[in-house]
Amino acid sequence: MKYFDAHDHLQDFPSEDGLGAALRAAAEAGVEGMLCCGTCPEDWGRVLELAGRDARVKPCFGLHPWLTAEEGWLQKLEEFVRRVPCCVGEIGLDGVKGLPGHEENFAAQLELAARFGRPAVLHCVKSWGRLLELLKAARPDRFMLHAYGGSPELVKDLAALGGYFSFGAEIQDPARARLRAALAAVPQDRLLLETEAPERGAGPAAVIEVAAAAAGLLDRPAEELAALTYANGLRFIGELK
Template structure:
């Protein structure tokens, strides 16, 4: 049995939460020793802490996901700051930028993301970062907040970004997309990330690996580990050891 670390999942999601006990049992059986459970908005933060309070292998992080950034996000952020101060073991996020065409709130996203990074700097907490089609702006904002440790979840950036992001205190987490042979940029990045900055995740309940039923769950992490091991031409045990030793908390 190998020990694994799922660097990003959403156990509080309605697709998983009602069956949480069995999901944790299957994760335990699969060797998942730690899981990072990321909240996305004020409607699910308490459920994140319920998961972590009942299961010590669950590490909580809470934030405002870019999909849920509203015009009055500052009011919600006040509640986030209070809850983070009340729960000093919690990380910050999921937060970040998503510049897909269907989102027109780019300015609000940027301001909200910067507020998360500033708060993480003050509190000394790690940050779970979401980035889609926004790497240029992401870099500009991250340069202003080099101190907090950042998990770039489901990393989809170019290989050329890795050196500067590493200098900006970033870790790189790969999900089930790395299994897809057509995901050439993701697979190239998974092969190139420094050993000491490599992480793996399921992003449950989304993106179940081929052959695994929906919803996705942490027990499926071994499929991601196998794909990353193949890309880096090392053993599954080596990837498990590396990613397990890169836990930030």
């Protein structure tokens, strides 16, 4: 079986040994694609290096809404996007922990993704109305909501704009009824699964447990769900593969 981890931060593994072990475990588990998301100019070089070392690792470059960067960062991002087949992300809106100015940073990066036809990897917390407005203005070709936390009702509007929806270990929690309803509302060709490794000590291989949980919740065979989300991951990255 093949798996696709639609969102991780391999550059954040505390040691080379830990990263090496996680990538070996991922290979044994059948994780054949991973979106490795940069979050600030300081880690973009490392993300590029990791992608150059392992063809399964697809690079994403962006400035996260919790972080700031020195002047000139947007031009630097444009150089990466111009030079490297990549996604733009992790970028987004955060109504709880977003820093002042993050909305402008997000709008500029979304415009960049649209201009270069790159898929965008989005973080969104409590900013759904504004997100819809900015998506309608920028019109990126396609985007994914990582760790989707919006309502089940919003799925249709976001999907119509080109949205994919990614879910992580949180779906394993029976208390998350609204999240589970959102999972069930996603069109099957837009569903993705993720680990956010190395958060909570997980590696990309943990996508297997997420896939098993999603299969149970959607009442589908695990093999079928793995194949579906792997194919969706490849379609999302498109020409990067």
